[in-house]
Amino acid sequence: MSDIARQLDFVSDHMPIIRGIGRRFAAGRPFDGLTVAVRIHVEPKTAVLVRILRDGGARVIALGNKGTTNDELAELLQREDIEVLGDRADDDSTMQAHLATLAAATPDVVLDNGAELIEMLVAGGEHPRGATEETTSGAFTLRGPLKGKVPFPVIVINDSPLKAIVENKHGVGQSVIETIRLATNALLQRRRMVVLGYGWCGRGIALYGKAAGADVAVVEPDAVKALEAAIDGFAVSELEDELERGDVFVTATGAVGVITVDHMAGMKDNALLANAGHFDTEIDVVGLRDAAESVTARGADIRQYVLPNGRSIDLIAEGKMVNLAVGGSRGNSIEIMDLGFSLQALSLERLARDPASLSLGDQPVPADIDDAVARAMVAEMMK
Template structure:
């Protein structure tokens, strides 16, 4: 596929053994709090459901993700992985993964754009049968640059909102050539990862990065999807005054009826102490908004790519730029106002220097669904046509049951009579 293969992570590090030791320590800590992956690990090691599969992944390479990667390898697969964001990789975890005989990790923190896509190409050298993506960059690379790989690919999984949006657009154009599970849209992901994971990790990272409180501050949340709901709820719980901006009238109404102030971004920006974007779209915060912001405002992205805040426009307005704190870049404007951008406008909960991503317990659920979907593709991939597919409800419920069992939580089940009633059409009032 390329004349010179991009080297794995070990070639990029000075002290590989120290990195591997520290990466394994992080993975072991996370594994203690991931009962779903632990239960699946026993099944995968015993049954080897992924024997013969070659899995190429583009994910946020940190301790929680690493336990998913190792699970797939223990299930019999050969796995390659690279990053899905240039600033979210933990090099020590990437190095620890690379020690497994069935895993090759190309993920390196801080690579430039050329290195980022070269690593994706290198991961695809495996000639994958299954892909696992977070943002759809790998699926796009296959279709645009390596269409010869399509013949051997059984299917794929997509982790995040932005990736699913891109895939659905691709599918609508008739351009998606293999089946992909929209893991992001299934309840065990959406209701927990997006709401609790994004809400808690984004706010925690911003607070730790800045050493500032939310209490009494005007926190503007751009977008009121599941991620926005989580950020708004958690910010309100820390005594912030939450303002929501939305383009969808139904979501705006929902935010209004939840008790939040709803404003257009231009009005919200003028009141903001903190602005957090959660839309997955571009140009959410732009020049007209910068012009009315208060001195010292914090700007963070909890959506996906680094295009929600128009940093090019902000750079043109600025007369000076400097690092105010680790992970905080101040843009000083001609009138003396300083607008502070966190994590270079990338995912704040993953790209900030101290970022750890979503809580371990939350990602255990999401990655449990990922693993179940990979197994489904390996066993029944031929049953799915090219296009975007919902995760089978039975798989999603199974992951929830594993989690409840681990937590010692019991719950009701339908009686046969109730189940029959729900499935019938001829029972009247």
């Protein structure tokens, strides 16, 4: 057995909720004859999800997100009759080509992560029975440019209170801090960590950053969330006021260009920058590359950029989603993804079996699914 296969076995053993759903899928085959397109990071926990969809009768075609595909795992899945497109080296143009291939396969059910595939399917071709959307950034697209235009149901997994509390807050918080430590080996005690965004992910990053000993400041434009950060015990500040103070800056906003080149030029020498948001545009990396006088790799996942004013910053993982893009990082804890992917599996089953019970366009996870998964997780935690 290969190392990756043994790793997958270990991960699967720690995902009891989804394994239970998988046993039911294997018996009932809810996806018989259906093609399921899965657009999500190809790593061991997602492999457990795609395997149970295959065991439930689906032809599964999977595509990772830019820079996060585990190539060894992709090969293993391909040997198990799961089609995987792309690899870790994919850039924007190859990723667009893979998305077009996925759309051309006319999937019956879609699991999307960022709404790019949903956008393509709305623009042309046959519509699927329905889709799920995993993330906040995809939900922004569904409620913004795609509002009123999606002629099939889309269950927004990210809107489940379970996912927000368990995954975005605790899962992302823990794994982002662990990954920054992994990439830098830096001590966080007494370091000033500036967290941009106090949504679900930012709350967790601030919480686990504080637990690691950092002195955390939060930058958040929403007054209610800023108040929440303050009463949770964090300094609330403006980015401009933190530039000279911050040692580590972490973005978790879902917005574009939150840290600009001008901001970076005002930071302390060797300030560390990382992004936890879905897209690699929260920190203006393109502008930084254009402006930099020199760029030096400082370890596998850190690049030092020297700016025209002589100041330098250290960017982790080129501004990609840090908790997945850093080499050796493993994303959210296994048990947390057991919950998130159980919501996915049951929502995909609902779309396959009973799409008429759902309305068109974006909607929350059906309440009975939230309830069933929450009960299962509490039962597992109390064992």
